[in-house]
Amino acid sequence: MGKLYLLPNLLDESLNIEDFFPKRVRNAVEEIQGLICESEKIARRYLRKFLSHDEMAKMPLTLLNEHTEDLGALIAPLKKGEVWGLISDAGLPCIADPGAKLVWLAHQNNIEVEALIGPSSIILALQLSGFDAQNFSFHGYLPRKEGELNSKILELEKKKGTHLWIEVPYRSQKMLDLLKRVLKPNTRLCVAANLTMPTQKARSQNVSDWKKDSFSLGKEPAVFLINAP
Amino acid sequence: MGKLYLLPNLLDESLNIEDFFPKRVRNAVEEIQGLICESEKIARRYLRKFLSHDEMAKMPLTLLNEHTEDLGALIAPLKKGEVWGLISDAGLPCIADPGAKLVWLAHQNNIEVEALIGPSSIILALQLSGFDAQNFSFHGYLPRKEGELNSKILELEKKKGTHLWIEVPYRSQKMLDLLKRVLKPNTRLCVAANLTMPTQKARSQNVSDWKKDSFSLGKEPAVFLINAP
Numbered sequence: 389m390g391k392l393y394l395l396p397n398l399l400d401e402s403l404n405i406e407d408f409f410p411k412r413v414r415n416a417v418e419e420i421q422g423l424i425c426e427s428e429k430i431a432r433r434y435l436r437k438f439l440s441h442d443e444m445a446k447m448p449l450t451l452l453n454e455h456t457e458d459l460g461a462l463i464a465p466l467k468k469g470e471v472w473g474l475i476s477d478a479g480l481p482c483i484a485d486p487g488a489k490l491v492w493l494a495h496q497n498n499i500e501v502e503a504l505i506g507p508s509s510i511i512l513a514l515q516l517s518g519f520d521a522q523n524f525s526f527h528g529y530l531p532r533k534e535g536e537l538n539s540k541i542l543e544l545e546k547k548k549g550t551h552l553w554i555e556v557p558y559r560s561q562k563m564l565d566l567l568k569r570v571l572k573p574n575t576r577l578c579v580a581a582n583l584t585m586p587t588q589k590a591r592s593q594n595v596s597d598w599k600k601d602s603f604s605l606g607k608e609p610a611v612f613l614i615n616a617p
Numbered sequence: 618m619g620k621l622y623l624l625p626n627l628l629d630e631s632l633n634i635e636d637f638f639p640k641r642v643r644n645a646v647e648e649i650q651g652l653i654c655e656s657e658k659i660a661r662r663y664l665r666k667f668l669s670h671d672e673m674a675k676m677p678l679t680l681l682n683e684h685t686e687d688l689g690a691l692i693a694p695l696k697k698g699e700v701w702g703l704i705s706d707a708g709l710p711c712i713a714d715p716g717a718k719l720v721w722l723a724h725q726n727n728i729e730v731e732a733l734i735g736p737s738s739i740i741l742a743l744q745l746s747g748f749d750a751q752n753f754s755f756h757g758y759l760p761r762k763e764g765e766l767n768s769k770i771l772e773l774e775k776k777k778g779t780h781l782w783i784e785v786p787y788r789s790q791k792m793l794d795l796l797k798r799v800l801k802p803n804t805r806l807c808v809a810a811n812l813t814m815p816t817q818k819a820r821s822q823n824v825s826d827w828k829k830d831s832f833s834l835g836k837e838p839a840v841f842l843i844n845a846p
Contacts, residue, residue, distance in 0.1 A: 394744050407639055408734055409639055411635050412635075412636045412637070482743070483744065488747050488748060490747075491744070491745065491747030491821075492746075495747055495821040496822070503741045503745050505637055505735060506734060508740050511732075511739070512732045515710065515711040515716075515720070516720065516732050517717075517720070518711070518717050518722075518723070519721070521755075523754075523755065523756055523757055525753070526753050526754075528751035528752055576721075588731075591724070592720075593724060593725070
């Protein structure tokens, strides 16, 4: 039986792989016979960090994204005994991308799955927040419509534990402004932006302190975390 | 102002650091002027993987565990400009250990905090499960008393998204037996044990398939995940 490596990607492709991946990742990329990816362009730039031009030219790529219907075709080579990798466009696969369905199918076909270590913006943000992480919930993207978004934030603020979510970069500043406006003064709010990048910034304080703060986000990718007393 | 590095630890100390940590971790350990740890014995074995005997002898260690009351004393050197590290006994600090309180205090004192990449059993288990991870909740340890534990499991099974928790190794098999008994046949259950170790095993299937399965856990450290349709 074949094997599926869940390979980490960088949170920003201009970064250095040695700074964020253990050397096992290089070994795995050198071992794979094909790569399942969200987009070919990003997959090629990823492989270029590890492989020679000739090795890259020989590597088959197949796409797994929201348009993919035939997951069975993706695991067919693994059922024949091949070793393939899976990457997402950024960070760790199978968290906020369609990779989980493929892993489920691999299990049903007794294909070995191994996950390699790399940067997870969820875990980094959680560590940097200083919030209780014995109980936490990740909510992906919150609703877009302002009324629904407001209600969702107030609902999460009432629940115990730490709650975190992501937002598309161009709405980061808007999300921060909204949180400062609707959350209670003694709720803790953390914003962790540009994680692993030289421009990384994380601030964690009560909403009352956020209101006095000029911290701005622009269109930077960010993770938002709240923890109410 | 000083700096606090959140340093990864291995999930099993017999493993090789190069396989699980990017090289940045070594650079950070070589830079720190002191280490905050959960237990001195584990901290010394950790440092031995990076430093010479002489370098180790000079490194001050301070304890942060459930008995620590004076967090202010721990960050005093950082307020004077020193660079310190924080580790937990296994895996990433500030997830299931008292480190989060220290990070919160560091933020209140404008001390820079940087989290380095390493193995997180939560994220690895989530990736290996093949369950939807756009919405997931980590619950730490569930209640110990059987009646409360049963109710908690059934409560989590009713909620949407993926739910995961840990158990002390000597109760792993008991947890698995209970889950097979109380969960609905079409609920998905994943058990990920001995993560990152040569003995790692992860199985993910419906409860009806678990009932036909002889997979046994013994006293192995495991993460349990459920996802109900």
